[in-house]
Amino acid sequence: MKLYDYSDAPNPRRLNIFLSEKSICIPRVHVDLLKGEQFEASFKAKSPNCDVPTLELDDGTCISQTNAICRYLETLHPEPPLYGTTxxxxxxxxxxxxxxxxxxxxxxxxxxxxxxxxxxxxxxxxxxxxxxxxxxxxxxxxxxxxxxxxxxxxxxxxxxxxxxxxxxxxxxxxxxxxxxxxxxxxxxxxxxxxxxxxxxxxxxxxxxxxx
Ligand SMILES: N[C@@H](CCC(=O)N[C@@H](CS)C(=O)NCC(=O)O)C(=O)O
Structure with a gap:
């Protein structure tokens, strides 16, 4: 997996706190939002809404939207639960x-x-x-x-x-x-x-x- 990130921005921070809570390490690719790298065609092909965070799976599937990424990871790493159990x-x-x-x-x-x-x-x-x-x-x-x-x-x-x-x-x-x-x-x-x-x-x- 690869995580497209810009750690100073708030939505990537949501995901990064979630990852730390679960002790999950994913290699990061920095997307420089101030330079407009989110609009480059190669990134847009992965993240149609041109935003970070975006997670790329090993088969090339890409998931953007913080909550969607967290929910995906919660199913892979249920402990500690951050989306509840009951x-x-x-x-x-x-x-x-x-x-x-x-x-x-x-x-x-x-x-x-x-x-x-x-x-x-x-x-x-x-x-x-x-x-x-x-x-x-x-x-x-x-x-x-x-x-x-x-x-x-x-x-x-x-x-x-x-x-x-x-x-x-x-x-x-x-x-x-x-x-x-x-x-x-x-x-x-x-x-x-x-x-x-x-x-x-x-x-x-x-x-x-x-x-
Ligand atoms: N709904 C998205 C929002 C993601 C978002 O707003 N990302 C910002 C950084 S916090 C971004 O990529 N901004 C790109 C831009 O401003 O063009 C989510 O929940 O992940």
């Missing part, structure tokens, strides 16, 4: 993973990619260019603040996103919260449960190794 855990982890990606990660991406510091015409990832919409910067910030309040409320009742065990949903949430720090939207002081959870998961060796 039907209830599996459903809850997938639910929180989706909520964190949609309400959190995409809000930060909107703020970041529609702002003045980002490349023109690259407001969305993928093979097609889209112009920025400056209004999405403020909306992104509002959505992040609402996301913080919502997950703070959720974490007041439990240690981790889907109960008593660290899971893939915690990885997506952690990377989202750290991505929001790049975008200069810190966690408000009053979100005590969220701050507590963030400190707890940030101490994990898998997170320390990919910070």
């Amino acid at each position: 039907p209830k855990e599996i459903g809850l982890i997938e639910m929180w993973n989706q909520i964190c990606f949609t309400n959190g990660f995409q809000a930060v991406a909107d703020l970041f990619r529609n702002g003045p510091d980002w490349f023109e015409e690259r407001a969305l990832i993928g093979p097609h260019n889209y112009a920025k919409i400056p209004e999405l910067v403020d909306r992104g910030r509002q959505r992040i603040m609402n996301f913080y309040a919502d997950i703070n409320h959720h974490l007041a009742a439990q240690c981790y996103f889907a109960g008593n065990h660290f899971s893939a949903a915690d990885i997506t949430a952690l990377v989202t919260v750290d991505f929001a720090q790049w975008a200069k939207v810190p966690i408000p002081k009053q979100c005590k449960s969220l701050l507590h959870w963030h400190a707890l998961v940030s101490e994990r060796p898998s997170v320390q190794a990919n910070s």
Whole structure:
């Protein structure tokens, strides 16, 4: 197997934390996103959405999309389970993973990619260019603040996103919260449960190794 990676970027970081949790080593190929290597024909043939991470299997099959790669690897390396073992855990982890990606990660991406510091015409990832919409910067910030309040409320009742065990949903949430720090939207002081959870998961060796 080969992993097409750009370790500074948040979605590759999600996968790299997952791999560290499971002690899986896969040789990496660096795709320099700042140089536009994701658009080269040879890479697009492997990753039709021109994004990383992308995993190439030994038979040449390529799988992109962080959650799809993690789920594939979870079936090969079930221990420790990061997508649950009971039907209830599996459903809850997938639910929180989706909520964190949609309400959190995409809000930060909107703020970041529609702002003045980002490349023109690259407001969305993928093979097609889209112009920025400056209004999405403020909306992104509002959505992040609402996301913080919502997950703070959720974490007041439990240690981790889907109960008593660290899971893939915690990885997506952690990377989202750290991505929001790049975008200069810190966690408000009053979100005590969220701050507590963030400190707890940030101490994990898998997170320390990919910070
Ligand atoms: N939905 C994809 C998103 C992957 C993604 O956004 N990757 C970014 C790096 S974090 C990328 O490859 N960006 C390329 C670009 O900006 O053109 C996933 O879950 O893996």
